[in-house]
Amino acid sequence: MNQQVQPGAAIEETLRVVGDRWSILLVRAGLRGIRRFDDFCDDLGIARPVLTERLRRLVKFGIFERVKYQDKPVRYEYRLTEAGLALSPALVALVRWSEEYSQEVSSETTLVHAPCGTELEQAFWCRSCQTTFGPHAVKGVGVNGES
Template identity: 50%
Template sequence: MPDAPQELDCSIAATLEIIGDRWSLLILRDAFRGVHRFSAFQEDLGIAKNLLSDRLRRLVEHDVLERVRYQDRPVRYEYRLTAKGADLSPALISLMRWGDRWYAEGGPPTVLIHDHCGTPLIQEVSCPTCDEAVSPRHIRSRKPGVDV
């Protein structure tokens, strides 16, 4: 895997250069769930320790996780989401929703709810002008500066 996103004209490719391997997104999913320590990631995911070590280092280098000292004697560190890492939550939600829709039998394994009212949440693409949800068939893409 390359070390950093190159000059790419595609943000999807740039993103995948950082979290587009078999483990990184699962590590981040665990971090969202409240898993923070090396041994906890390792036990929960069943990932090899050397790979976990490598992936955590990568994610810290790219400022997606931060390594935080949580104990002094002995010195021990844990891994917590940065703002940049937390900003991946829509991506994880999207992937979860797709799995829910196409693979979960008998309802999704996990439901996201609004902490204020307990309502199950929905994720959608919406148009601020028309003030409505937009289905994929009505989405076009455009390169800025290029008229279509």
């Protein structure tokens, strides 16, 4: 008996969709070009029933779409939608974090700025001030202006 909307409840909603061990990995696989059921299955080592359920949910929330790619035996594949692609900043942030802080894994991949190959930094950008800034200068503002 609860569930009153907290400031920032949106993220709760999001995590209810994407906040399990697999969904983000599925998005990641999607970004890597994986589309077919069995390929997701093999790539992630996810159990089939779970994959079925997860894909269905991600489709329902508009992150993947189920597209027929063949008629004779009717076959569908799963493609990231625009909303799905838009999750990539979050993914990148997680990859960056794991590179920096995750112990015990040799990060054999680094993210770079494609044109020049320089390792990227992630920052927030204020259009008014024309500056980048870190997490310390971020603040949440509610409709009624509460901190």
